[in-house]
Amino acid sequence: MKTMQARVRKLLEEKTIDGFIGLKMEHGHPAPFMFSRENLGEMETLVVGDVRYPLNKVLLKVANQYPELTLGVMVRGCDERGLTELLKWNQLHRDRVVPVGIACTRELADSCECYKPYPSDWVVGEKTEGITKSKRLQKIEGMDQKERLGYWLNQFNKCIKCYGCRDICPMCFCEVCSLEDRNFILTGKLPPENPTFHLSRAVHMVGRCIDCGLCEEACPSDIPVRTLYKKINEIVKEYFDYRTGESSEGKSPLNLLGEVTLELSDVNK
Amino acid sequence: MAKEVESAAGFEPKIIAFLCNWCSYGGADLAGVSRLQYPANTRTIRVMCTATISPHHILKAFQKGADGVLVGGCHIGDCHYIKGNYMTIKRVAILKELLRFTGFQEDRLYLDWISSAEGVRFAEVIRNFTQKVKELGPSHLRTTY
Numbered sequence A: 001m002k003t004m005q006a007r008v009r010k011l012l013e014e015k016t017i018d019g020f021i022g023l024k025m026e027h028g029h030p031a032p033f034m035f036s037r038e039n040l041g042e043m044e045t046l047v048v049g050d051v052r053y054p055l056n057k058v059l060l061k062v063a064n065q066y067p068e069l070t071l072g073v074m075v076r077g078c079d080e081r082g083l084t085e086l087l088k089w090n091q092l093h094r095d096r097v098v099p100v101g102i103a104c105t106r107e108l109a110d111s112c113e114c115y116k117p118y119p120s121d122w123v124v125g126e127k128t129e130g131i132t133k134s135k136r137l138q139k140i141e142g143m144d145q146k147e148r149l150g151y152w153l154n155q156f157n158k159c160i161k162c163y164g165c166r167d168i169c170p171m172c173f174c175e176v177c178s179l180e181d182r183n184f185i186l187t188g189k190l191p192p193e194n195p196t197f198h199l200s201r202a203v204h205m206v207g208r209c210i211d212c213g214l215c216e217e218a219c220p221s222d223i224p225v226r227t228l229y230k231k232i233n234e235i236v237k238e239y240f241d242y243r244t245g246e247s248s249e250g251k252s253p254l255n256l257l258g259e260v261t262l263e264l265s266d267v268n269k
Numbered sequence B: 001m002a003k004e005v006e007s008a009a010g011f012e013p014k015i016i017a018f019l020c021n022w023c024s025y026g027g028a029d030l031a032g033v034s035r036l037q038y039p040a041n042t043r044t045i046r047v048m049c050t051a052t053i054s055p056h057h058i059l060k061a062f063q064k065g066a067d068g069v070l071v072g073g074c075h076i077g078d079c080h081y082i083k084g085n086y087m088t089i090k091r092v093a094i095l096k097e098l099l100r101f102t103g104f105q106e107d108r109l110y111l112d113w114i115s116s117a118e119g120v121r122f123a124e125v126i127r128n129f130t131q132k133v134k135e136l137g138p139s140h141l142r143t144t145y
Helices: A002-013 A037-045 A055-065 A077-088 A106-112 A135-141 A145-157 A164-168 A196-204 A214-218 A225-240 B024-033 B055-063 B084-101 B119-136
Strands: A019-026 A029-036 A071-075 A097-101 B015-020 B042-047 B068-073 B109-113
Touching: A002 A019, A002 A029, A002 A037, A002 A071, A002 A097, A019 A037, A019 A055, A029 A037, A029 A055, A055 A071, A055 A077, A071 A077, A077 A097, A135 A225, A164 A214, A196 A225, A196 B055, A196 B084, A214 A225, A225 B084, B015 B024, B015 B055, B015 B119, B024 B042, B024 B068, B024 B119, B055 B068, B055 B084, B068 B084, B068 B119, B084 B109, B109 B119
Parallel strands: A019 A071, A071 A097, B015 B042, B015 B068, B068 B109
Antiparallel strands: A019 A029
């Protein structure tokens, strides 16, 4: 904690950054907060823990409103993947973002089943091994077709169309969301189109999902949406050898036309 | 809603075919002009290029109760817009895997390249696909018959 506070203070005082998007302990709860030179006195309330927030989303909001500012942001492994992708999607200016990394604990990495629970360099925390086999996916793969259908249709039935998954997703930055298209997702009925609502969100997550898991945490109905997006990441890795945010070069497969690498026999198996 | 439906004898599937204007639709036209016989279960939607077909369209077709969706485009290298079908094959591949993972029979979605000279082949593709969808039975998302 102290290390992070000292680093942020240093960055602010040396004018490397104008503001730092981090977490502040307020009334016993951590919440996103922008530390700046004007409120250096509150630096002791800066916290680093297992709590997670979509800080990239807050960063995007601030950067869009104040494009001339250079901002620092606290990043975990997943957040850094998100930043790399957002830079490729031209949502942020490379020179105006200074990430300060933290590595995740073993417990967090296990519960997230994260393949890389640490950024490229970090101030707090220790490197832990990533997880390659996801139990969540194995559970679904172990079911036969009928079981799977019943499972997923029942899960999607619980949806109350709160858009929490989309609102909290740090990678969702579209100004007009297709999930709000009146011709696609009709208004005035619950649950929303089952399964189109969730399957179309899953398709939007191709080459975009950083596997932060905030969607599942935000869902008030406990729908295992994260499992769906983990599968999407697996599909993209298998078919296109692409992992979201792994490299700062090269666009995601649905964003880049590129050359054709698939045959019809790969599709109609 | 998941409904347990008995596949009734004489079940006629409803198939939506998205055909690209330049190749597949031309092939379908040729099949028609040549008086080739093929099952009448397919409703065609002509699009300018299969690249204009979003996964949204395919998902909506299934949501509305289509038992099968066929996407017909130009052969690779022959796309009227040069590389449109490159995108299509990527999208359909991903969508099929996703459908399989969520328990929907991914064989209900079929992608093929049919050129405008392949009238006989178009009829054959429709015949084969209709048969396959018949065997799969009515879609679980169907609410009307």
